[in-house]
Amino acid sequence: LDTRTEAEVARAVARLLPTVRVVVHESLTPDLLDVLSQVTGRPVCRTVPGEGPVVYVGPDRPRLDNQLLWLHSTNAGVDAVLRQAPWPSGTLLTRTVGRMGERMAQYVLAWLLAEAQDVPAFLEQHGDRAWRRRTTELVVGGTAVVFGAGAIGSAIARLLGACGLRTVGVASRARAIPGFDRVVTVAEVTDLLPTARWVISTLPLTPATEGFFDTERFAAMSGATFVNVGRGPTVDMAALASALADGSVGRAVLDVLPDEPPDVDAACWTLPRTVVTSHSAGVTGEEDVANDFTACWQALCTGRRPPLTVLTARGY
Amino acid sequence: LDTRTEAEVARAVARLLPTVRVVVHESLTPDLLDVLSQVTGRPVCRTVPGEGPVVYVGPDRPRLDNQLLWLHSTNAGVDAVLRQAPWPSGTLLTRTVGRMGERMAQYVLAWLLAEAQDVPAFLEQHGDRAWRRRTTELVVGGTAVVFGAGAIGSAIARLLGACGLRTVGVASRARAIPGFDRVVTVAEVTDLLPTARWVISTLPLTPATEGFFDTERFAAMSGATFVNVGRGPTVDMAALASALADGSVGRAVLDVLPDEPPDVDAACWTLPRTVVTSHSAGVTGEEDVANDFTACWQALCTGRRPPLTVLTARGY
Numbered sequence A, B: 001l002d003t004r005t006e007a008e009v010a011r012a013v014a015r016l017l018p019t020v021r022v023v024v025h026e027s028l029t030p031d032l033l034d035v036l037s038q039v040t041g042r043p044v045c046r047t048v049p050g051e052g053p054v055v056y057v058g059p060d061r062p063r064l065d066n067q068l069l070w071l072h073s074t075n076a077g078v079d080a081v082l083r084q085a086p087w088p089s090g091t092l093l094t095r096t097v098g099r100m101g102e103r104m105a106q107y108v109l110a111w112l113l114a115e116a117q118d119v120p121a122f123l124e125q126h127g128d129r130a131w132r133r134r135t136t137e138l139v140v141g142g143t144a145v146v147f148g149a150g151a152i153g154s155a156i157a158r159l160l161g162a163c164g165l166r167t168v169g170v171a172s173r174a175r176a177i178p179g180f181d182r183v184v185t186v187a188e189v190t191d192l193l194p195t196a197r198w199v200i201s202t203l204p205l206t207p208a209t210e211g212f213f214d215t216e217r218f219a220a221m222s223g224a225t226f227v228n229v230g231r232g233p234t235v236d237m238a239a240l241a242s243a244l245a246d247g248s249v250g251r252a253v254l255d256v257l258p259d260e261p262p263d264v265d266a267a268c269w270t271l272p273r274t275v276v277t278s279h280s281a282g283v284t285g286e287e288d289v290a291n292d293f294t295a296c297w298q299a300l301c302t303g304r305r306p307p308l309t310v311l312t313a314r315g316y
Helices: A004-019 A030-040 A079-083 A100-116 A119-127 A151-162 A215-219 A237-246 A286-301 B004-019 B030-040 B079-083 B100-116 B119-127 B151-162 B215-219 B237-246 B286-301
Strands: A021-024 A054-058 A068-073 A092-095 A143-147 A166-170 A182-184 A198-201 A224-228 A249-254 A274-276 B021-024 B054-058 B068-073 B092-095 B143-147 B166-170 B182-184 B198-201 B224-228 B249-254 B274-276
Touching: A004 A068, A004 A092, A004 A286, A021 A030, A030 A286, A068 A286, A092 A286, A100 A119, A100 A151, A100 A224, A100 B100, A100 B119, A119 B100, A119 B119, A119 B274, A143 A151, A151 A166, A215 A237, A237 A249, A274 B119, B004 B068, B004 B092, B004 B286, B021 B030, B030 B286, B068 B286, B092 B286, B100 B119, B100 B151, B100 B224, B143 B151, B151 B166, B151 B198, B215 B237, B237 B249
Parallel strands: A021 A054, A054 A068, A068 A092, A143 A166, A143 A198, A166 A182, A198 A224, A224 A249, A249 A274, B021 B054, B054 B068, B068 B092, B143 B166, B143 B198, B166 B182, B198 B224, B224 B249, B249 B274
Antiparallel strands: none
């Protein structure tokens, strides 16, 4: 992937930093404004000035393309920001990841163990005042295939590995990535999917990943539990419904959906052996925004491309 | 603790091994009998011979004290076996632990993460077809106090430590034990209880631990979640009810109870913020029994005291 464009953009942004105004979305709190004022050494406000270059911090893309020098997204997923209109060359896009890897890792492990230890069944038994011994499943030694081997996928793999699972990452090219026992390509993973006890997706939404989990991909699984903490539209929901019906997917834990929020009569609520968790796995807080914006600002001030720069042609 | 008696007993048992009959409880399967026959090099049966020394493998104490040379318990907890009648000096008692440490560690981690990640609330929301984002809790950095620092307590600490928790073990004397960040005595732990996010008990039942978790001990906690995977009678249930009512115990996860199974109108079912899991955290399978009995047999054959020997004066 060509990263030169973003590097050049970063250098251009860095030259204009002394004169830039910092504007934040109206939803952000006064506390965050104070932090950003201290970091940038200038007043930070919620209203866009009439002219001059602007750094904007918020969840969406403001209506000021001519003045917009740099957008720092308060979210990790920037698909909506990029889809809105062609991204202007010369504008920097950075994003907030925060402790999202850690958060998502704990979310994933919690739901894996909840299934293995029969947490839902015990809760129900307790409600019924029933004393029935249950045999649970040890997760040690089971294989987890994690689609996406970036910061979030690696954090998930590290935690699952620490609990004794075998972790296989799926990335654009096979290479050693810390946290994973093995990393393979999408072409190679098909042969491994039948052995997976758990399949976890952290995929971002790009033209290449839309509808990625389709009939064929689900058919390659042999009863795995499918966990999606990436983006909803990467899953063909009709294909998932068929796979749950025929057992190639054993269970599904869906933090994200193609259409959010779903209607009360949406199909997701009646899928068998499925739970939907309202896009809560990787909530970023204002502390995450402050930390990540600060890291980007400091990188620019010292002539480096911020580590959280989005490669806009790639989409994440 | 004086372990010489058990060492002497083990040597006496070893001398009689060539002539001993191996008898198993009627509940054990033919597969297990085959394994034990191979290990011991003699036929294994379910009926007690009229005379001669006997090795008995089962969940309880058979009625043959005069002939009983060695009882291998198929359970880890031997309180019932020891309470039945005074233990005959000269009889060896060993127990099955199996993968119980690993099992209990996964049970404990599953319930900690289920709470931190709001698993019960998400399950309920899903049932109501409700899309409501929830903010969850990161367990990293929280303190878990684990009562009992033996094989099971250490396995729990290792797993919680791998997930970034700080672990404090409580043992009869303060010393370094692998898996724990720190080990303290019962006298020292009172000062630490207010800082504990999680309090986990693995205590065996002995005269010293009966009713151990009483009003005073619970009052020292500051909203911790209390998890009991040890023995039910170590908890004063009325004291726990009060502690849940006044908030010194935030939640309770009880795998064991003083009276098992509880009646349908037992108080345990109506304690607030509590779940009862039917003594399922550390189920030992026949594979565990076969492995642990074999280890004991081989230790005796090579002149060593089996590592799973119960110190009967201590009770575990």
